[in-house]
Amino acid sequence: xxxxxxxxxxxxxxxxxxxxxxxxxxxxxxxxxxxxxxxxxxxxxxxxxxxxxxxxxxxxxxxxxxxxxxxxxxxxxxxxxxxxxxxxxxxxxxxxxxxxxxxxxxxxxxxxxxxxxxxxxxxxxxxxxxxxxxxxxxxxxxxxxxxx
Amino acid sequence: xxxxxxxxxxxxxxxxxxxxxxxxxxxxxxxxxxxxxxxxxxxxxxxxxxxxxxxxxxxxxxxxxxxxxxxxxxxxxxxxxxxxxxxxxxxxxxxxxxxxxxxxxxxxxxxxxxxxxxxxxxxxxxxxxxxxxxxxxxxxxxxxxxxx
DNA sequence: ACAAGTATGCACCTTTTGGTAAGTACCCAA
DNA sequence: TTGGGTACTTACCAAAAGGTGCATACTTGT
Numbered sequence: 614x615x616x617x618x619x620x621x622x623x624x625x626x627x628x629x630x631x632x633x634x635x636x637x638x639x640x641x642x643x644x645x646x647x648x649x650x651x652x653x654x655x656x657x658x659x660x661x662x663x664x665x666x667x668x669x670x671x672x673x674x675x676x677x678x679x680x681x682x683x684x685x686x687x688x689x690x691x692x693x694x695x696x697x698x699x700x701x702x703x704x705x706x707x708x709x710x711x712x713x714x715x716x717x718x719x720x721x722x723x724x725x726x727x728x729x730x731x732x733x734x735x736x737x738x739x740x741x742x743x744x745x746x747x748x749x750x751x752x753x754x755x756x757x758x759x760x761x
Numbered sequence: 762x763x764x765x766x767x768x769x770x771x772x773x774x775x776x777x778x779x780x781x782x783x784x785x786x787x788x789x790x791x792x793x794x795x796x797x798x799x800x801x802x803x804x805x806x807x808x809x810x811x812x813x814x815x816x817x818x819x820x821x822x823x824x825x826x827x828x829x830x831x832x833x834x835x836x837x838x839x840x841x842x843x844x845x846x847x848x849x850x851x852x853x854x855x856x857x858x859x860x861x862x863x864x865x866x867x868x869x870x871x872x873x874x875x876x877x878x879x880x881x882x883x884x885x886x887x888x889x890x891x892x893x894x895x896x897x898x899x900x901x902x903x904x905x906x907x908x909x
Numbered sequence: 910a911c912a913a914g915t916a917t918g919c920a921c922c923t924t925t926t927g928g929t930a931a932g933t934a935c936c937c938a939a
Numbered sequence: 940t941t942g943g944g945t946a947c948t949t950a951c952c953a954a955a956a957g958g959t960g961c962a963t964a965c966t967t968g969t
Contacts, residue, residue, distance in 0.1 A: 709965060709966065720889060804927075834927080
């Protein structure tokens with residue numbers, strides 16, 4: 614309760630050594646990460662990219678089954694956007710039972726590689742992540758009360 | 762036709778060499794990437810993490826100004842979630858003009874590092890990305906019917 | 910003939926997300 | 940006294956994202 618606030622000089626953070634600089638802003642992007650995020654925005658895009666980066670060209674149906682829980686509408690939509698953005702290439706064999714497959718362009722492939730560390734992170738910390746999510750769900754489910 | 766209709770054997774993809782394996786599924790995650798994505802889902806989270814990873818502990822206001830275009834509500838909300846998920850640490854100095862700063866936990870810091878390649882990718886390909894986005898906007902703008 | 914599979918398109922609707930604007934409690938400078 | 944700054948909170952609302960389900964056009968298997 615005593616008012617001895619005279620700039621306590623916060624300790625200069627022993628944790629969190631700086632990571633790397635980020636060339637800031639070309640068009641309307643805050644930084645490179647910002648640019649990337651806009652491209653991979655969408656619930657399924659990173660998964661699609663990563664999946665394609667692993668398995669090479671894949672038929673629509675295979676992708677559909679691989680990316681669990683995705684609906685046709687969503688998968689098609691995201692693939693279209695990825696295609697428009699020059700990350701995936703669509704090949705339509707014009708066959709009679711439709712046959713189409715998707716593969717990564719070089720650009721897409723490089724993005725796929727940039728996703729690898731994220732995947733590794735998730736794999737390494739999956740235990741923590743899933744614990745955290747369990748709590749989050751409990752919290753969401755129970756808490757409909759005014760802020761406790 | 763009746764005998765070997767099983768596999769037309771499409772050409773085995775000269776492009777896209779496989780990238781890496783992804784330890785699949787522990788709790789309800791498709792793969793590590795899936796797990797990661799759930800943690801960093803949210804328009805501003807990756808930016809926040811990355812920003813904190815670069816500059817160390819940061820006061821709320823600084824963050825606010827650094828992450829362009831974010832509103833108070835959003836920034837606070839995402840910070841809260843990141844905190845709940847054990848990625849950032851909030852320090853409230855309990856001072857009279859409020860003073861609070863945010864820093865990364867070790868977990869958060871490791872994630873921040875995993876974001877580096879994405880940032881680099883964006884930086885490297887920013888030209889392509891911005892071109893693509895220009896087209897996307899034109900496309901969006903023109904195709905708009907009076908939905909108002 | 911009929912169901913199933915293939916790769917999509919489309920309409921409709923709900924959920925989630927995010928933005929705006931206002932308010933709180935307190936201080937300092939003009 | 941007014942205005943600005945700090946770090947939030949809350950209510951309300953618009954927009955985006957995403958899901959369901961039906962339709963297509965054609966083939967193959969039963």
